[in-house]
Amino acid sequence: MSAPASASAEAEPDALPPDISKRARRLLFSLVRPRLGSVIVLSLVIVVSACAATIGPVFVAQALDDGLPRAADGDFGALWSAIAAFVASALVGGAASFASTRLMGITAQRIMLDLRRRLFRHIQRLDLGYHERSTSGRLVARQSSDMESVQDFLSFALIESALGILSMAAIAVILVWLNVPLALIVFAGFIPLFFVSRAAQRAQRTAYRRTRTSIAKVIVHFTETMGGIRAVQAFRRQPAGRHTLAREDEQYCDANTDALRGVAWFSGLTRLIGNVTQFAIVIVGAWLVLEDAAQVGVLAAFLLYLRRFYNPLDELVQSFNLYQSASAALEKITAVLDTEPAVAEAREPVALPATGGGERAGGGRGGRADGAGRALEFRGVRFAYGDGPDVLPSFDLAVPAGQTVALVGSTGAGKSTLVKLLTRFYDPSAGAVLLDGVDLREVANAQLRRAVVMVTQESFLFSGTIADNIRVGRPEATDAQVEAAARAVGLDDYVRRLPAGYATDVKKRGGRLSSGQRQLVSFARVFLADPDVIVLDEATAHLDIPSERLVQNALETVLRGRTAIVIAHRLSTVEIADRVLVMEHGRIVEDGKPADLIAGTGRFAQLHAAWRDTLA
Template identity: 55%
Template structure:
């Protein structure tokens, strides 16, 4: 089946999944031998931008780890001195060299303990500061992205970015960073000491690096690909969990638990297999590193013993060499673990940086026009709009709504009504043409300034956890308690609020679950009343209400619409009846335009809708 034959939603989801895999802004990306896209450049830029404000703390941590490394590598030198000089001096009755050697060994051990503790504290604070900034940056940026992004990029994916992906980076910063710095410094310093102690033996050690480099490059490719799969797989698990818990009523009513369990099993299996694959690569790498280290140590013991027997080196030097070699491959073993954490964090950073490099499709103006007060004149001038290249919703649309006029838009689903509402609320920008408020293109207005004058109320009427007063105050954060109470009274909430245990300070609970749909809608209208915009957009704001609730909302509507321009997307006759003007839409164009009474009289499309409404709901009629 070709892509054109795939349902539109499936194609869109495929595009989003591919975009989530690749990310955006990857101008410096490279492709490795397995064909996987490596976004190291973008991830590195993100990490550097996070660390840059904390350069001083990072330099302090580096200085501490340098001292810690000095304490770590000094031990075998004391042992070598004790074997070659301290013991022989003690045999002759001079215990001072041996005593100073033991004292120095203990002192450097204590120094190492202090520096390790201090480094962990400093690096811990540094990592938490970086993660705090990263979470805030992702959350803030996601809120600024346009509605088109959120309609494609599910909330579960964003949650995955802020949880599992950030946790991968946290593992790297909090523990692996300490191990990596210590290991690298130890390897470098020990390598220098090994060359200083005995060059022939050092050449044997360095020869072991040839297979080690090859193994490392192979493991890097394998693990990076595996951890990319884990990032995608865990995001699917989180998306499914969020969707299931968000729709738990439908899950239980339609007994979807078994089906959900099956879906989770498939997605969780994918995550398990991807993680197992990545861990298998890490286990192979660790095992090979240890094998190379043991083989090298065996060769050193044989060749070193030969040099001691022939008097080419002291026994204490060989003992120190063996100790250093154990400490040399020990850090390599730690680096294998760090490498595993790094691959996971790098894959996570790719996903996070992909979100951060998303640009809002609705761009803020570079030189905004400030509109202090608005009359409410609305103009759609030659507007064309398409969600995708093959999904043109508005071929060409023009409309003038004078200030103070209430316009209702009706028509079949897909006619373009909600699209017009989203354009007026500037959730989207027209592909061509313009939408203007008082003659000013909305694209020239700053978003905050525009939303002071245009407010949208949807069917959802989303309420946040908190009190009724808190939710009403969203319309005007600086509003006094008296203003909030007045807004509640204006839309008819006072009687209901009086029955609540804490009155207007009663917690509405999650998503307003303590309130009915009609009461939630009244709270939303109280916000609008408090915001006092010039233009109100209502997108099917009464479609889910029962008759008693609808009557309460209708009375509230009459209050908040007085003296304001309104664009109402409605299916209910009672909502249309309060409009000054009705527009009937079909295929993105206006096919009828007039007052409710005039359109009923001409026996056209609206008259047919009116008759259908009356038959289905026995609702009120519109008279002249």
């Protein structure tokens, strides 16, 4: 049996769990671990770069205090040695800087590639309930703007931060070696700097979490507007959309302003501390030189180092800014990756019974030798969406293998919920859904998706050719098999009239085809997939009368040798069914053959009579 649904399967909240920072660090370490060798080499190169960049003023001090006096006496050796050492350190520093930047870029891109793939795979694993609760725009924000924030920090700011910290550590050691009293003055400045940094970190983390939340809202609204642009234009929703987007943009602007205001305070205070420290060094250093307690060269080197010591602080302020943004973004990504699917795959799957080696009309994977599909059973099923009322309070149903069952009932009767449980988009709150006697929660997802295929009224098509969209049912299918599937559902003649035939691009969401043609492509896709069980959820809703008649004929071929559950509002679809179930309030109120129910006086007879009257 699969594990119970985790509470974390709820839609991603704006209020993140308190330990999200720790989870984000674990995620980052898991991404770095496979590239630990590259990280170690990178660290060594950065150390070399930092040391080469900080050693230069030492040679300046040697040239001033030792080289110049000797050169005045005619001995230029010490001076040239100091100059050569300075040039060599500059060359080594430049080469190490190039190597570290290049290696950091390569490592960061590989980490980001892994993170993007991991997020995309996980989002695809999440159950339908998660996607219905969460918005596609929010997930787009995780995969786009949040990823960019993490990438900016890893690719650019991280190496600058590492170089800055190492340079400051190396300079601190050199400052102590040059003059201990002056070094202590420098280190005293870190006391207020520590408290300023801690306060800024807390404030910035909150501010940048707001920016990630607010930009997600902007992307959500933009995505929904573009996805529903026809409705927006048809119902003149442009002014309302602009007003909503302006409000969301203003919130994003305010969040960024607050974050940048914090950066400005942090930058200003760190620079103030640095300037006060430099002023103190100049005063104390000059006094030490006058008292012969320090040499001029040492003071000059000290001042050079002091500038280099505080210059990284300015870079660290900018890196800190990017770090807070990336940290907030990584927390949002982590929240998605830590969400467990409510419909989890069984840890130890149970294989469905063998179906024999017979061939069906689809010419596909092979069905039962007697062409009977698979048996279905709903045993004591109860289901509710979240904390809502029961949609199916107590449901029992047995469908023999090979039977075509039509579900009829008013909106909200539970028909769509029933097929969502059958296709395991949801798991029942109680009871079990069985396929050939095996609980669906024990079946491997791959085998379940091969055995049970659903066609919805949306008839969603992917960007690409007609052949590509039919081949979704079986990616390895040959061109001949694709064309055979199209002929079976009556699509072939239309496709061959197109200039590019099966290579015709359907455009975004199949916009080049009519709704009826898109539905025919969906039927061809199912025919090619050759499943044991077919679920049709209002699959003929968008077809005109001629197309519907064409599809009805094709469906008889498609459904032959398979078990089928058909949700139908058009009662003409019921004519191909062996059995009709009339549902109300999550219960079956009528069950029988179409002809028997039509001849009676029940709910289905009334619906059928009303439908006949509309055709008169």
